[in-house]
Amino acid sequence: MxxxxxxxxxxxxxxxxxxxxxxxxxxxxxxxxxxxxxxxxxxxxxxxxxxxxxxxxxxxxxxxxxxxxxxxxxxxxxxxxxxxxxxxxxxxxxxxxxxxxxxxxxxxxxxxxxxxxxxxxxxxxFPLISPWKTDTLVHTVLVTAKKIGVNLTSKSAQFLAESVGNNTRLLHSELEKLRLYAGNDEQPLNVDILTRLVCSNTQNSLQLATAIRDGDTAKSLTLVTELIDASEPALKIVATLIGQFRTWTWVKIIMESGERDLKLIAEAVDIANHKRIYFLQKEVQQISVQQLISTLPLLLDLEISLKQGANQSSSIKAKVIELCQLYYRN
CATH class of the missing domain: 3.40.50.300 (P-loop containing nucleotide triphosphate hydrolases)
Incomplete structure (x- = not known):
């Protein structure tokens, strides 16, 4: 049976x-x-x-x-x-x-x-992987690439994971494209090749999070325009931002609590590869816990307004300007 x-x-x-x-x-x-x-x-x-x-x-x-x-x-x-x-x-x-x-x-x-x-x-x-669970996304990329017959470097797998996010349909499509490009060449495809061939909307969403964190309004608005022009769903952009800022917030809070064990921090923020914590700590070194905590309600307000039918482009741009002002440093 x-x-x-x-x-x-x-x-x-x-x-x-x-x-x-x-x-x-x-x-x-x-x-x-x-x-x-x-x-x-x-x-x-x-x-x-x-x-x-x-x-x-x-x-x-x-x-x-x-x-x-x-x-x-x-x-x-x-x-x-x-x-x-x-x-x-x-x-x-x-x-x-x-x-x-x-x-x-x-x-x-x-x-x-x-x-x-x-x-x-x-x-x-068959759950959708959260966009901010980078390690899980990379693992999925490597497993799927092996199945399809595409040889990737660790950096190119990371790039592809950031580019397609949790869109498994797009992942298969991009890997099929890469398989055709590679042909019978068994050499791993590097990031330079993927940059030319792969759609990278989610990568731009993560870049948007970084630009907001740096208080760079001009770059943030440019990235928003690129994402909207590429038909990236507004709620998906916001989900990526919420996930990234939530991770930064927890890392910063735990850092200020005095915890130094990278494995314990990784476990607390649900990151499989504890070595990534070192880079996350660098990313939040120059910003305060209060800035990060103040970010999440603004992003949740944006998510609610989008779900209620607000104009995607103008709503995201207005909120991005507000967020960048929160992080702006002279």
């Missing part, structure tokens, strides 16, 4: 996992007979998918039944659906796979989730 449960906000990564599962399970010659997708429309859809999963596959290969965007993981199911889950999951043929996907995390308190946890072969989350 192979039952797979996928959920998460990273739709592209989850889609790639579904694609790999489909290719592994199905015999291409019999796929049209053994592959069934059930986009959930109502409670009856769950029952239909369960009934289909009880049917042995035709011909070669195995059967895959995919229940898309199911609410069974995060909403209370009817008694009828719960009974179907109890009566069906334990008897699904070993050569039939049931896949259930959702954008939302399964609610551990629901009866349906408890039943699925009891029988599921695999529960897997």
């Amino acid at each position: 192979p039952i797979y449960i996928y959920w998460g906000k990273d739709e592209f990564a989850m889609g790639e996992a579904v694609k790999e599962l489909r290719e592994w399970i199905l015999d291409p010659a019999w796929a049209s007979f053994n592959y069934h997708i059930f986009p959930q429309k109502n409670a009856d859809t769950v029952v239909e998918a369960l009934n289909q999963s009880m049917t042995p596959p035709f011909g070669g290969g195995k059967r895959l039944v995919w229940l898309q965007n199911t609410t069974a993981l995060y909403k209370e199911c009817s008694k009828n659906v719960l009974e179907e889950l109890k009566n069906t999951l334990n008897f699904i043929p070993t050569n039939t796979y049931l896949l259930m996907t959702s954008h939302y995390r399964p609610d551990p308190y629901l009866k349906s989730t408890k039943i699925l946890q009891k029988f599921a072969t695999k529960f897997q989350d």
